[in-house]
Amino acid sequence: MAATLLSPARGGTPLTGRAARAVAELGERAVLCDLYDEAGAPIYHDLAGTTPHEVRELLTALRRLPGAVLDLAAGSGRLTFPFLGLGRDVTALELSTHMIGLLRGRLATTPPSVRERCTPVRADMSDFALGRRFGAVVLGTTSISLLPPDARPGLYRCVREHLAPGGRFLLTTVEVDAVTDGTDETEIIATGRDGRGYRMIEQWSAGDTTRTVTMVPVEPPADGPVTVATTTIGVLPASQVIAELEAAGYAVRSLTPVPGGGRHHDVLLEAEALR
Structure with a gap:
């Protein structure tokens, strides 16, 4: 067995x-x-809220980027709520109905001044159209690794279509x-x-x-x-993600190590869509 x-x-x-x-x-x-x-979403939610991993690095990057934020693969809001804490308008995009339900439940308990700045959207991060642009599009928690190779070009295309001039695509990936x-x-x-x-x-x-x-x-x-x-x-090494981004018409402006232990270390990539 x-x-x-x-x-x-x-x-x-x-x-x-x-x-x-x-x-x-x-x-x-x-x-x-x-x-x-x-059944699994509550376990993810229970664990995700206990770690500040990558939050500081993402907030530091966002403070340099004005405008609204698009939080891809937002889950139950591990990153969404820190982004709202910056006073930004945040669109939280998530495919799982169970995860987005948890996110909506958390938003319902927040003050109206916070809740009104967040727009949850159920959609696939490799194929979405929101009809607006953002100062930053974030894909944290190394969630790019959830997409198979044939879906990642769709992600890169959609992000490009939703970035405002001067905006940045911030994403983390895991190195093993x-x-x-x-x-x-x-x-x-x-x-x-x-x-x-x-x-x-x-x-x-x-x-x-x-x-x-x-x-x-x-x-x-x-x-x-x-x-x-x-x-x-x-498992997507940073070098592979950078090569894919460049092939999709992006320039990677910075690579920042994200502190962590064990046999994993994450990196934060900041990419600009070339026009």
């Missing part, structure tokens, strides 16, 4: 190693879901360092905003173009189903 469990995320990547064993230990109580679907200890998986304990702990198990072998992350509760309930969220995303 442990060798044949399939993640429901993006093509059914097999779960192996620690992830498979953790699910097998739960037996029939384990309910696998995608991290971004109805070579594995030096002979293993192809890591595990950390992550704590959500509600205090719940999760075993965050990542499967990735050096050279692979995808990595799979599985979230298993540290303390599952004694009875009943146990939700296990998993997702498989691409």
Whole structure:
């Protein structure tokens, strides 16, 4: 069983190693879901709100860029709310109905002066038309890696069509360092905003173009189903993203390392569409 469990995320990547064993230990109580679907979205939301990762770097860049902000793959608003905190108008674009529902719920609890500056939009970040332009288009949380290669040209085209003159495309991507200890998986304990702990198990072998992350509760309930969220995303080195941006008619104006530990380090790219 442990060798044949399939993640429901993006093509059914097999779960192996620690992830498979953790699910097998739960037996029939384990309910696998995608991290971004109805069952997984609350787990993503619980964890996403606990880290300031890349927020400072993005806010620093945005302070130099006037105008409204388009937050792509906004999720439940991890970056949307800090952008609103700058006093900007923010359009939050998200494909998942479950994620955008969480975002709308959070907005409903904010003061009208904040809520009125945010426009949630359900759309695909590789194919959208909003009829306006923005001083900055942001794609954070290394979410560009969620798009397959044949969808990324659509992203670059849509961003170009929505950037105001002098605007910038800000995006982060993950660099994965070579594995030096002979293993192809890591595990950390992550704590959500509600205090719940999760075993965050990542499967990735050096050279692979995808990595799979599985979230298993540290303390599952004694009875009943146990939700296990998993997702498989691409690994896109900055050099590859820069080459794609340049081929799509952008000039990359800066590359800023985003502090972080482990075998991952993210970078923030700032690109300008050449006209």
